Amino acid sequence: MILLALLxxxxxxxxxxxxxxxxxxxxxxxxxxxxxxKGAANRGPRLRGRQFERQYLVRVIRDGIAxxxxxxxxxxxxEADLNAVIAYVESLAGGGGDTGxxxxxxxxxxxxxxxxxxxxxxxxxxxxxxxxxxxxxxxVLDNQxxxxxxxxxxxxAASADILNAIQKGRxxxxxxxxxxxxxxxxxxxxxxxxDTVRLYDLNSMTPxxxxxxxxxxxxxxxSDWLHGSLVKGYTAAELTMIASYLSSQ
Numbered sequence: 001m002i003l004l005a006l007l008x009x010x011x012x013x014x015x016x017x018x019x020x021x022x023x024x025x026x027x028x029x030x031x032x033x034x035x036x037x038k039g040a041a042n043r044g045p046r047l048r049g050r051q052f053e054r055q056y057l058v059r060v061i062r063d064g065i066a067x068x069x070x071x072x073x074x075x076x077x078x079e080a081d082l083n084a085v086i087a088y089v090e091s092l093a094g095g096g097g098d099t100g101x102x103x104x105x106x107x108x109x110x111x112x113x114x115x116x117x118x119x120x121x122x123x124x125x126x127x128x129x130x131x132x133x134x135x136x137x138x139x140v141l142d143n144q145x146x147x148x149x150x151x152x153x154x155x156x157a158a159s160a161d162i163l164n165a166i167q168k169g170r171x172x173x174x175x176x177x178x179x180x181x182x183x184x185x186x187x188x189x190x191x192x193x194x195d196t197v198r199l200y201d202l203n204s205m206t207p208x209x210x211x212x213x214x215x216x217x218x219x220x221x222x223s224d225w226l227h228g229s230l231v232k233g234y235t236a237a238e239l240t241m242i243a244s245y246l247s248s249q
Contacts, residue, residue, distance in 0.1 A: 017080070021088030024081055027198075027211050028073070039092045051093045057086050069137065071204040122245025125238050135242065137206050138230070148188060148200050148207045149173070152246060163243035169227040174202065176225070178218040186225045202230065 029035050039047030062082060064072035073082060127136040127144065136145035141152045149171065177187040177199060186202040190209070197217045200207040231239060 017084045018088050018091055020081065021084035021086070021091075023211075024077065024085050025088050028076075028208050029085070034069070039089065047089055048092045052089070054086070054090065057089055061086055061089070069206045071206050071208060073208075076201055076204060076208055076210065120245045120248060122241040122243070122248075125234070125242050126245065134233070135231070146207075159240075159243045159247040162246050163240055165227070166231060166239055166243060167226075167228040170222075170225065171227055174222045174225050175199075175219050176222045177201075178220070179212060180216050186222050186229075187219075189219060192219070 025035075025039075026037070029039075035045065035047050060070065062072060062074040064070045073085070077085065126134070126141065128134050135141075138148040139145050139150070139152050140147045150173075171188075173188050174186050175189055176184050177189075177197075178184040187199040188202065188207070189197065189199045191198040193214065195214055196211055197214050197219070198209065198211050199217075201210050234242070
């Protein structure tokens with residue numbers, strides 16, 4: 001009877017929504033600094049054509065990988081969406097590429113592209129992947145980084161002024177997004193229509209691009225948001241070094 005009940009419960013369980021998983025993957029995992037379209041690889045490792053143990057996939061997608069650009073999606077996706085993404089990544093195992101029949105049980109740490117040799121130590125700190133939300137997660141400088149926030153053009157500014165902006169600046173583009181069933185969070189709105197809102201969720205270690213129904217989202221000014229909330233992984237000395245580097249540009 002126990003075996004019969006188990007079989008019946010499995011038979012009635014809804015199948016994972018692969019189409020939903022693919023959509024979420026394309027919006028949050030395939031963007032330029034992550035795993036690429038259909039997991040073909042970009043700055044993150046290739047997923048297409050590789051096999052992963054399900055337990056490992058569940059842990060990494062839910063909890064992320066510490067000190068890398070791989071965020072924990074358990075705080076931004078509900079249970080059904082998490083399962084859909086997990087199922088979609090599993091489905092990529094048959095998407096081409098040589099695995100040699102070997103099961104891959106570990107995923108390489110996500111690392112940024114290696115920067116060119118540079119004398120100023122502030123440059124390496126700017127792109128340091130061990131610093132939580134590193135500067136390069138949101139800003140492009142010298143054609144490297146991710147264009148979430150504004151590009152940092154070469155401009156003559158005193159190091160002290162730059163440091164003050166890093167620690168206490170208020171970005172005009174940052175808003176507070178309130179979604180039904182979630183606590184309000186800082187966000188950068190990418191696109192907004194009567195039906196949908198696309199925004200970067202700044203609550204994650206690496207900003208996550210989310211597509212939401214407009215009727216479920218309320219956008220309001222982020223009057224209390226400070227840029228310094230994103231650079232807590234840096235020490236005061238390191239921020240001073242970054243400001244010095246930006247000033248030297």
